[in-house]
Amino acid sequence: AYQGPFELLLDLIETRKLLVNDLALANITEDFIAHVRAQDAFPVEDTANFIQIAATLLLIKSKSLIPDIALTDEETADVDDLRRRLEAYEKVREASRELARIYGKSQMFSTGERIPEVTFAPSNDLSADALAEALARVLAAREIVEELPETRVKPLVTIEEMMDQLAKRVQSVMTLSFKEFSKSNKEKIEVIVSFLALLELVKQGAVAAEQYTSHGDIRISHTNSISVPRYV
């Protein structure tokens, strides 16, 4: 069934028996993105959410790969916000399971529908115009709610577009945060290259999947381990 981003994140973390913290989030980054890639398409209004969360995960991932990377204030706020929302969602899911346990189990019934003795009692606010206005108001109120499902019908964002948006978003951020690293020792640069390769892998993963099926010659290792491909 369709899973929201938080539901997916929590499931990934819970299956690995981790606590909700940056380490856990870093660990499941690839799985989250792989899961996103596995969906053939996304309802438009949820896409932005998934991309935002995937990008924040990659930020947390980069922090775990390069501990003293300097995230901007805005990025740190994104990371904190994601963690806070996930902790809140964890509580909501617990609460939801508690309610599901008792819902409908010991139902309390109201008095039986006694057939009310009918006396014709119109009210002074009742008139033909009042009815027209009331229905017009109901129909208008539905317009606002209505237009949401419509967008779901609009062409959905394909995975390639999503991966491109994600890659562009993270690369622009990465180059920003990597400015001061380029001068320092070789070992750090090695890590940065592997991280960007990871990103490329994810992006290519979407592309290679097609090539793989049509030509069948390019082999790419599966993304669930961080084995970075050797580009010859």
Next chain:
Amino acid sequence: MLTPPAAIEALLFASGEPLDKKQLRTLLGLKESELKVALKVLSESLNGRGITLIEADSKIEMRTVPEASALVKKLRENELSRDLGKASMETLAVIAYETGTTRGEIDWVRGVNSSASLRTLLMRGLIEGREDENDKRRIRYSLTTEALAYLGISSSSDLPRHAELAAAARDIIKEDPI
């Protein structure tokens, strides 16, 4: 745990009409003498309370106590004389423009639960419910003739902007996934 008197109290409270003693016995799995005792205990415990038991030819019913009838009458009058208010007016409007509509359809159009409003409108004689020919359980509601007369129209198609509003309501009802 539920004592027999409490169980009887719950059943009588929840049943819309008087319950037959035999029915009570089968529901509770009690012998006649046990039912008798339980009923006695229940009715004694209701002394000084707002509700009481009425027994008529082997049927038992729960009713408000006589001392409360003036108060209950005040509640009724209050319910009958009050302005309809937003919820009941919207419910009545959907019924007016979409004659023969069901509760499910009204809830769908309004996006909220309408059972309380339907009860008020029925009690005030503004709408009436008829069983759907091919599905007994579904009730279809429409304006009463007194309501049409009060609104000064002979049929709902005389309502203002009828064609436009009725068509819009019908489109929405068609979308109803149920």
Next chain:
Amino acid sequence: MLTPPAAIEALLFASGEPLDKKQLRTLLGLKESELKVALKVLSESLNGRGITLIEADSKIEMRTVPEASALVKKLRENELSRDLGKASMETLAVIAYETGTTRGEIDWVRGVNSSASLRTLLMRGLIEGREDENDKRRIRYSLTTEALAYLGISSSSDLPRHAELAAAARDIIKEDPI
């Protein structure tokens, strides 16, 4: 003579719908503190009986006790509680533990769009929406007595792990500047 608790019991039984505390006070001519006392006396006198009080927001309703659920179901099969999907149950949980929450807050904590779940809960009469006093456009949602009845509890303080989960919801959700 009819004591206030007995009068309240009669009114709640006769009405069959939740009554607003303000309504009860005007009908009975009681001050707020007097109503509070009368309600307490009534609910205590209902201990161990077949019926009990449910309170949600400022509304009071009389219902059969949870222990009588299986028994009454035999009488009223048509009203069995249909299941709630995971999304609706999650949305109900946010509203249950964070009463008066808004759609924005629910979307924020669930990470998905909740309008479909809100509509389901509204149509089933499990939640109701009220306009925020200082911001008309913003709607705040809370559980109805119907929701508490399906959960088999008399007030939201009886929700499982209420103190813990309500506190958690309060300090996380409330911070979010909508």
